Structure formats: structure tokens, C-alpha cells
Amino acid sequence: MSRSRPVAEGERGNPLLKSLTPLIVDAGIPVALYYVLSDGFGFGTVAALGWSSVVPALRTVWDLVRSRSVNGLALLMLAVNAVGLALSAVAGDPRLMMAKDSGVSSVIGIAILFSVRTKRPLMTTGLKPWVTKGSAAGNAAWDRLMAGSERFRRAERRFSAIWGTALLTECVVKVIGAYTVPVHTMVWLGTVLTVVAVLAAMLIAGGSCADPMEKMVKAEAEAEVEAGVLVEAEVAVLVEAEAERTAETGRADAGRGAVAVAEAGAGS
DSSP states (O other), X not given: OOOOSOOOTXXXXXXXXXXXXXXXXXXXXXXXXXXXXXXXXXXXXXXXXXXXXXXXXXXXHHHHHHHTOOOHHHHHHHHHHHHHHHHHHHHOOHHHHHHHHHHHHHHHHHHHHHHTTSSSOTTHHHHHHHHHTTOHHXXXXXXXXXXXXXXXXXXXXXXXXXXXXXXXXXXXXXXXXXXXXXXXXXXXXXXXXXXXXXXXXXXXXXXXXXXXXXXXHHHHHHHHHHHHHHXXXXXXXXXXXXXXXXXXXXXXXXXXXXXXXXXXXXXO
């Protein structure tokens, strides 16, 4: 989600999936690092949890530097991870550290839900490139629909609402698990819950929001092309009619001139 550059037309891969990949990566690498540090190198539970939490923060910083662009969700994830690392350094309680990780999802989920009431929901950063395919015609159609279609705007807001709800639900379940399930088990179970939440949000939001929006954008772009063709045809007809009128006027003027010459010759 940290990338905000436009997707070039014809670029391979799903832009939305590329935007959401960091969420999946941030869930997978830390859990693997935790087990490597705890089981392979003998780190304590708190130390292993703390060091594994560094990865998401470093990944977010690297993506921001590499893309040379920012978006609200990426900055939010970085801020939440930084606060989480600070809490990890002073907590010393593995269950509290697990609950802290759940707080990342809760803060992001709440922020996404609040952004639904704004003109630019946070998840639109990943949604727009997927819907428009990064083409100029698609982007123009998106802008026209945002300006003139309430149905389109509702779908855009609903997309972010689904994502925010999924992440907030994940947080609640993971906090409960952090205090009821053994820590060593909850590390991998928390990752499973994250992946399930992400996949569920992708399927539900994609089917109910993104796909209809993509069809609307495609129809709008095609209608604009057809309108342009009709305008060009009308202009061609008008040009041809004007040329015909000009030719008729010229022929009429030539006829009158010939008559005048003939009359002048007869008078002389």
C-alpha cells in the first residue's frame, strides 16, 4: 500500500494486489523471524517478538524512500509500527506485545473507516489503479464518474468501509487470542488471522465494489470514445456541406459572370 505511483497502461500484474502485498509480507516475515530467533538462536519470547517487529517498519521506510512518494496509509503504518516498537522496548510482557501488534490493525482499520467520510478514502490509493488500469482514458472516466455518479462514489466509500471493518475485526479477534492462546501458538495463528482478513476483504470488496466500478469506468470510457466519433462524423458532414455550398456559390457566381459578359458583348 505504500506505492502511490500511477500504474502504466499494459503493466503486468494486478495493481491492487501489488498495493496490498506489503500487508501480506508484513504478516509473513515477522512470524518466520520470530521462530528463527526463538527456536534457532535461543532468543527469549520478548526479544524475539521485539526484533521481529522491526521488519514491517523497515519495509515501510524502504518503500517510501524507493518510490519517492507518500500516501496516507503508508505513513500511518509507519507511525503505528514506530509506536509499537517503542512500547515493545518498555513492556516486557509477551502477551501485551502480541496485543500491541493487533493495535496496528485496529488503528489502520479505524483510520480507514474515518476516511470513508472524506473526499479521499484511504483505500482509493490501491483501488483506482486497478479500476482504471492506469490508462489516461480510464483515469478521465474515473474523474467524470466521481463528479457525476453517486452510485460510483458510494462504491468507492463502501470499498474502504469493507477493508476498515475487516482489519478492525481482525484486531478484536487477535487481542482475545493474545490473552487466551499460548504465545508460541498465537504468533503463527495471528498471521493466519491476518491473511484470512486480507483475503476476505479482497474478495468481498472486489466483488461488491471494485468489479462494478471497473465496469462503470469501462462503459464510461467507451461512451466517451463513441461520443468523440459521433462529433467527428458530425464535423465531417458539416465541413462537406459547407464545401458543397461554397462550390455551388462559386458555380452560381461563375454563371452570373458569364451571362454578364454575354450581355455586354450583345450590347456592343
